[in-house]
Amino acid sequence: MPSGKIMKALSGFYYVKDESRIIQCRGRGVFRNQGITPLVGDQVRYQAENDQEGYVLEIEDRKNELVRPPIANVDQAVLVFSAIEPNFSTSLLDRFLVLVESHQITPVICISKMDLLTEEQTVKIEQYAKDYEDIGYTVLRSSAKWEDGLDTLIPYLEGKISVFAGQSGVGKSSILNALRPDLDIKTDQISSSLGRGKHTTRHVELLAIGSGLVADTPGFSALEFSELELEELPFCLPEIAHFGEQCKFRACLHINEPKCAVKAAVEDKKIPSYRYKDYQQFHEEIKTRKPRY
Known part of the structure; x- marks a missing residue:
């Protein structure tokens, strides 16, 4: 039975690529019965009706999967956040980082639109970038207009499946167009009334860039920690871990416990105060989350 990787999912069809071709497949009814949905990035076994059409019969074990965006077997996440238009948001970036860390996916932070900043704004963004680099994250500065800036991103994509994610309107599609001009991915201007971009990407698709595969994903501006437990949260922020x-206490959640080294580190400015505030907010969200049945 031939095997391949799902490169695109659109309108109930899964486009499976093997060594020599792409087959348009439907999923067998057994997946619906089992509550399983094939995802872009899945390695699957399929049966070809002819050279163009077939059925996905089996999904191989996944090393990870994301719900929003819906994709599996990701090696790293390139989190694209604009320096301006829309403004750089540490709270939203921290949400993405926690989600990515919870799935054991390596994050790469890419700050876009650096060319639009004033000198004063650049100083502020560079301080944020240094904070995240001190934590241990890779932080790239880029502009879709700067070829040299994009060149720094390319080595991180080689030989990996990368998901591009981030706030709508930050320039994800523009960066992909600059990396591969033949893609001609649609981009829209920022909405002046909403202060955010329109959703220009409607489906998830793996795109070949160099020796790597990159997913252009629908933009979104909210994330919920629906699967993350309170005990897991501290380990999703490296400096807090x-x-x-x-x-003093092994089960310390770094909120109200005495002799907490994390709270002491915040006071000593070894942990950025905004990171700890985000941690507190995420803790409260998970704590007050409605139970799942």
Whole structure:
């Protein structure tokens, strides 16, 4: 039975690529009965009716999967956040980082639209970038107009499946167009009334860039921690996990516990205060989340 990777999912069809061709497949009814949905990035076994059409029969084990965007077997996430238009948001970036960390996916932060900043704004964004680099994250600065800036991104894409994600209107599609001009992905201007971009990407698709595969995904502006448990949250922020090892109590959640090394690190400015505030907010959201039945 031939096997391949789902490169695109659109209108109930799955486009499976093997070594020599792309087959348009439907999923067998057994997936619906089992509550399973084939995802872009899945390695699957299929049966070809002819050279163009077939059916997905089996999905191989996934190493990870995301719900929003719906994609599987991701090696890394390139989180694209604009320096301006819309304004750089540490709280939203931290949401993405926690989600990515919870799925054991390596994040790469890419700050776009750097060419639009004033000198004063550049100083502020560079301080944020340094904060995240000190935590241990890779932070790239880019502009779709700067070829050199994009050149720094290309080595990170080689040989990997990368998902491009981030706030709508930050320039994800523009960056992909600059990396591969033949794609001609549609881009829209920022809405002046909403202060955010229109959703220009309607489906998930893996695109070949160099020796890597990149997913252009629908933009979105909200994330919920529907699967993350309170005990897991501290380990999704590397600096909190690091200082948490020094807490008096092993099960310390770094909120109200005494002799908490994390809270001490915040006071000593070893952890950025905005990161800890985001941690507190995420903790409260998970704590007050409605139970799932």
